[in-house]
Amino acid sequence: MSTHTIDPTKWVDKYSDYLFNYTIVRVNDREIANDLISETFLAGLKSMENFKGEASERTWLISILKRKIIDHYRKMNSKKGQAEVHINYRDGENDGDWLEEQVADQFDKTAEDDMENTELGMAILDCLEKINSKHAEIFKMKTIDGVDTEVICKEFDITPSNLWVIIHRARTALAACLEQNWF
Amino acid sequence: MQEEKKYIDCDKAECCCDKGQYKEADKIEKLQLLEHLAECPRCREYSEKNTRLTELIEKAKLKCCSEDEKECWRNAIEEELKKSHSE
Ligand SMILES: [Zn+2]
Numbered sequence: 492m493s494t495h496t497i498d499p500t501k502w503v504d505k506y507s508d509y510l511f512n513y514t515i516v517r518v519n520d521r522e523i524a525n526d527l528i529s530e531t532f533l534a535g536l537k538s539m540e541n542f543k544g545e546a547s548e549r550t551w552l553i554s555i556l557k558r559k560i561i562d563h564y565r566k567m568n569s570k571k572g573q574a575e576v577h578i579n580y581r582d583g584e585n586d587g588d589w590l591e592e593q594v595a596d597q598f599d600k601t602a603e604d605d606m607e608n609t610e611l612g613m614a615i616l617d618c619l620e621k622i623n624s625k626h627a628e629i630f631k632m633k634t635i636d637g638v639d640t641e642v643i644c645k646e647f648d649i650t651p652s653n654l655w656v657i658i659h660r661a662r663t664a665l666a667a668c669l670e671q672n673w674f
Numbered sequence: 675m676q677e678e679k680k681y682i683d684c685d686k687a688e689c690c691c692d693k694g695q696y697k698e699a700d701k702i703e704k705l706q707l708l709e710h711l712a713e714c715p716r717c718r719e720y721s722e723k724n725t726r727l728t729e730l731i732e733k734a735k736l737k738c739c740s741e742d743e744k745e746c747w748r749n750a751i752e753e754e755l756k757k758s759h760s761e
Contacts, residue, residue, distance in 0.1 A: 635738050
């Protein structure tokens with residue numbers, strides 16, 4: 492029985508921040524990350540009939556994105572003429588492992604912290620997906636983008652006290668959601 | 675004037691604490707919060723958690739896509755959907 496539905500018109504609002512953070516740490520370049528996400532959305536549209544609803548929409552999009560990132564590394568490596576790419580590379584299920592190795596090679600020890608921080612970032616975005624989407628949007632604008640209270644209030648047509656109530660609910664939910672693994 | 679501003683309830687204290695996380699609590703709010711925290715263990719716990727949450731968010735160095743980037747993706751998806759409907 493399929494429990495998950497698919498709705499491409501909501502993909503950008505629901506998943507782009509998540510996909511972006513997932514990608515940027517792996518490719519380290521905003522423009523490339525953007526291209527890979529574009530390609531992912533388009534590939535997702537083309538293979539929508541393959542969506543069985545067994546995994547969530549986001550998990551499904553991430554699996555497409557992973558493949559795009561692998562392709563990106565493959566292209567990059569073949570440009571550099573690095574033969575070792577072909578040694579570990581196998582089609583199918585092992586793509587993920589291969590990618591992990593490639594990505595691991597790209598990072599030194601200090602970058603391990605970055606990976607952990609990204610994992611934390613993904614956990615935060617994960618938790619925010621579970622709350623009211625308008626509240627999540629407002630919370631992200633205020634907390635991550637640092638947009639002024641006044642600007643947000645205008646955009647969403649709310650009062651500052653409305654805003655602080657929303658922020659309070661979002662923070663409480665977020666803390667509860669992160670508590671087990673990160674506090 | 676001073677008297678009626680002195681005591682705040684837990685809701686107001688939490689709100690001051692939230693504003694404080696964004697450096698948007700004014701002087702009076704900060705004072706009121708401190709006074710409240712001195713006597714309220716529940717809000718002290720909230721305040722600790724809230725501060726920890728701010729630290730975690732900063733540590734995560736999250737990046738959000740810009741509205742322009744999102745608009746671009748939205749348009750591309752819409753185009754593609756139109757194409758597939760007309761096929
Ligand atoms: Zn209290």
